[in-house]
Amino acid sequence: xxxxxxxxLTEYIQHHLNHMTxxxxxxxxxxxxxxxxxxxxxxxxxxxxxxxxxxxxRKATSGVxxxxxxxxxxxxxxxxxxxxxxxxxxxxxVTPLALSIFMWVFLMNAxxxxxxxxxxxxxxxxxxxxxxxxxxxxxVPTADINTTVGLSVAVLFIVIGHGIKAKGGFGFGKExxxxxxxxxxxxxxxxxxxxxFLLNVVETLSKPVSLAMRLFGNMYGGELVFMLIAGxxxxxxxxxxxxxxxxxxxxxxxxxxxxxxxxxxMLTIVYIATAREHH
Amino acid sequence: MEINMTxxxxxxxxxxxxxxxxxxxxxxxxxxxxxxxxxxxEGLAAAERARAELKDADAKVAVEIKxxxxxxxxxIDKAQQQGNQILEKARAExxxxxxxxxxxxxxxxxxxxxxxxxxxxxxxxxxxVRGAEKIVQRxxxxxxxxxxxxxxxxxx
Numbered sequence: 001x002x003x004x005x006x007x008x009l010t011e012y013i014q015h016h017l018n019h020m021t022x023x024x025x026x027x028x029x030x031x032x033x034x035x036x037x038x039x040x041x042x043x044x045x046x047x048x049x050x051x052x053x054x055x056x057x058r059k060a061t062s063g064v065x066x067x068x069x070x071x072x073x074x075x076x077x078x079x080x081x082x083x084x085x086x087x088x089x090x091x092x093x094v095t096p097l098a099l100s101i102f103m104w105v106f107l108m109n110a111x112x113x114x115x116x117x118x119x120x121x122x123x124x125x126x127x128x129x130x131x132x133x134x135x136x137x138x139x140v141p142t143a144d145i146n147t148t149v150g151l152s153v154a155v156l157f158i159v160i161g162h163g164i165k166a167k168g169g170f171g172f173g174k175e176x177x178x179x180x181x182x183x184x185x186x187x188x189x190x191x192x193x194x195x196x197f198l199l200n201v202v203e204t205l206s207k208p209v210s211l212a213m214r215l216f217g218n219m220y221g222g223e224l225v226f227m228l229i230a231g232x233x234x235x236x237x238x239x240x241x242x243x244x245x246x247x248x249x250x251x252x253x254x255x256x257x258x259x260x261x262x263x264x265x266m267l268t269i270v271y272i273a274t275a276r277e278h279h
Numbered sequence: 280m281e282i283n284m285t286x287x288x289x290x291x292x293x294x295x296x297x298x299x300x301x302x303x304x305x306x307x308x309x310x311x312x313x314x315x316x317x318x319x320x321e322g323l324a325a326a327e328r329a330r331a332e333l334k335d336a337d338a339k340v341a342v343e344i345k346x347x348x349x350x351x352x353x354x355i356d357k358a359q360q361q362g363n364q365i366l367e368k369a370r371a372e373x374x375x376x377x378x379x380x381x382x383x384x385x386x387x388x389x390x391x392x393x394x395x396x397x398x399x400x401x402x403x404x405x406x407x408v409r410g411a412e413k414i415v416q417r418x419x420x421x422x423x424x425x426x427x428x429x430x431x432x433x434x435x
Binding site: 033061 | 292300318
């Protein structure tokens with residue numbers, strides 16, 4: 001990839017779009033590539049979220065809350081209100097799920113605000129030039145399609161699980177074959193089984209795809225814009241506009257970060273709520 | 280944009296995260312929040328109750344004050360009546376005393392006048408005797424004529 005003649009910015013961006021990849025299989029089949037950067041960053045952020053919230057949950061008091069507890073409660077109540085408005089049922093598992101999604105996606109998205117060259121600079125400084133040339137590290141796990149697909153497929157399983165739990169295995173299967181097209185006589189029912197099933201499969205599969213692609217597209221695009229702006233700072237002439245654009249884009253990106261996390265959470269709740277509805 | 284093993288890893292991470300949140304974070308914090316909500320609701324209810332009680336007490340106090348005022352008026356009325364009675368009684372006693380004193384004085388006056396009259400009568404008797412002596416030019420024996428003279432004196 002880096003052999004293209006433009007060099008400069010193109011090479012810079014292409015370098016930045018490479019993942020730190022580990023492959024565990026002997027034949028180096030592509031599926032067994034593991035993007036260590038996505039995994040590490042997302043894991044660290046997830047653990048940070050757990051630790052942060054757990055510390056306040058452990059000594060949560062119903063009396064006057066500390067500022068930290070109030071902040072945590074603010075997040076929880078915000079999520080719980082959204083769940084309450086959309087999903088009418090037992091929220092004991094749904095709200096924690098929504099909270100996890102919101103906080104995790106938010107934190108992973110927020111990595112976009114770190115300077116694009118921070119990881120490279122750290123490697124450069126501590127490991128030297130030679131290592132840096134071969135080391136790839138991307139800071140934003142949600143700009144990796146694997147992360148967003150992993151999340152959305154997990155959400156899909158949860159949604160299906162909610163559907164089965166609400167309607168029973170038989171009811172869920174029956175709905176898969178008899179909705180959305182209803183018929184009264186058995187022959188018409190039999191005829192409609194195939195289109196119903198196909199439609200339901202498409203509908204079900206479109207959910208994780210849209211979830212994953214939306215988040216991935218937004219974060220990938222945002223990261224790419226950051227890289228393009230970073231390209232401005234190569235020259236002293238365009239350095240000042242580069243800083244201005246970078247700041248402007250970062251401020252705008254705060255909105256996208258929160259919004260995408262919110263949308264991912266909201267759609268998950270909506271999917272669960274619709275999965276529990278009887279057709 | 281290749282999908283690889285990372286995706287499985289992220290799924291597992293997500294599952295762990297959701298499990299942890301559901302198990303250790305949500306119940307505690309939500310419990311605290313709900314308990315606080317209950318406390319706040321109770322506090323508000325207590326305040327409402329206290330306000331109602333205060334209103335009740337105020338009404339009671341107003342009634343008591345009214346009653347006390349009524350009682351005070353009654354007491355004052357009674358005191359005035361009593362005062363009047365005492366005054367009346369004193370006046371009557373004073374009048375009686377005056378009348379008594381007057382009567383006594385009148386008696387005294389009457390007795391003094393009587394005595395004076397008697398003295399006068401005696402003196403007049405004596406004068407009359409002396410006059411008669413002078414007229415008769417001779418001494419009349421007062422002892423011999425005592426009965427006569429007494430009769431004369433009584434007649435005067």
